[in-house]
Amino acid sequence: MKQQIVHIHGGSAFDSHKQYLHTLKNFIEFSPEKKEERKKWKNRYEEFLGEEKYQILRPSFPCSDNAKYNEWKIYFEKVIPFLDENVIFVGHSLGGIFITKYLSENILPKKIAQLHLVSPVYDHTSEIEQLGDFWLVDGWENSIAKNSIKEIFIYHSTDDTICPITESEKYHEKLPNSKLQIFADRFHFIGEDFPELFENIRN
Numbered sequence: 001m002k003q004q005i006v007h008i009h010g011g012s013a014f015d016s017h018k019q020y021l022h023t024l025k026n027f028i029e030f031s032p033e034k035k036e037e038r039k040k041w042k043n044r045y046e047e048f049l050g051e052e053k054y055q056i057l058r059p060s061f062p063c064s065d066n067a068k069y070n071e072w073k074i075y076f077e078k079v080i081p082f083l084d085e086n087v088i089f090v091g092h093s094l095g096g097i098f099i100t101k102y103l104s105e106n107i108l109p110k111k112i113a114q115l116h117l118v119s120p121v122y123d124h125t126s127e128i129e130q131l132g133d134f135w136l137v138d139g140w141e142n143s144i145a146k147n148s149i150k151e152i153f154i155y156h157s158t159d160d161t162i163c164p165i166t167e168s169e170k171y172h173e174k175l176p177n178s179k180l181q182i183f184a185d186r187f188h189f190i191g192e193d194f195p196e197l198f199e200n201i202r203n
Contacts, residue, residue, distance in 0.1 A: 002055040003113075004084040005201065007042055008076075010093030011064030013132035015125075020066045027128050041194035042092065048198045057082070061098075069133040072098055086113040086150075088201060092189065093163060096120025097134050100171075103147050104140035111148040116197060118155045118189050122167040141174035152178035153200050157186035 014020040045056045059079050061072045076098075087110055091099040096117040103115075125131055152175055156168035165182065172180040181196060 001084065002053060003086075003088065003201075004055045004057065005045060005049075005088045005090060006057045006059070006079065006083070007045070008059070008089065008091040008095035008099050009042065009061065009064065010095050011061065011067040012129050013067045013069075013094060013134050015130040015132055019130060023128050039192045040190060041192060041197070044192070045198075048195075049201065054201075055084075061095075064094075067094060067132065067134070069098065069101065073102060076102060080109070083108070083110045085110050088112070088114045088116070090116040090118065090197070091120060092118040094121055094134065097122065097131070097136065100140070100144065101134060101136055103149070104136065104144040107146050111150070113150050114201065115149050115152045116155070116200070117153070117168070117171060118194075118197070119157070119160055119163045120154070120167060120171060121163050122170045124163060124167050144175075153197075154178050154180045155183070155186075155189065155197065156180070157183040157189065159185060160188050162188045 012023070014023065042058075045054060057079065059075065061067065061075055063071060089099050089112060091097075097120055099115070100117065100120065103112075121131065121134075123131070123135070154168045154171050154175075156163075156165045158165050168180060168182075172178055
């Protein structure tokens with residue numbers, strides 16, 4: 001049986017529709033220039049790990065530009081019946097807090113081999129983005145332990161201007177058995193390569 005990986009992408013959340021419109025009006029730009037399509041690591045699992053050994057699930061969560069936790073939860077629960085035992089989750093940015101919040105509020109019917117949090121937001125907000133209904137509740141680190149998670153990896157880069165490194169440090173403090181890997185030049189992990197992630201998955 002192939003090892004199953006579920007990639008949970010990022011998005012943007014807001015405390016109100018007014019805040020969303022504010023960001024849309026003041027910070028989102030349009031360009032007539034055609035963007036050059038770049039390969040991103042999130043689309044290269046098969047290339048680096050091998051299709052013959054791994055099955056990659058990439059659910060496309062609704063309204064990622066104005067994400068709502070309850071909407072993502074509804075969609076995620078459509079994925080659960082297809083999960084295998086010892087599944088691996090990779091949550092990037094907002095996807096990191098989503099899977100953390102979900103696992104702290106629900107017991108998954110399958111064991112989790114690995115949980116990877118890549119530049120995960122914790123409680124950081126700004127004029128451009130907030131957290132909406134993605135906030136973690138007090139004591140989440142105790143309730144998430146009800147799920148069987150064998151390993152937790154956290155990745156962050158010191159030059160990330162979207163989500164400060166203190167966010168991952170907060171996760172690591174709450175999850176002392178997790179492994180925190182700090183980089184200096186990966187920004188928000190939107191590049192082509194992520195060999196450290198793939199190596200941890202292989203091991």
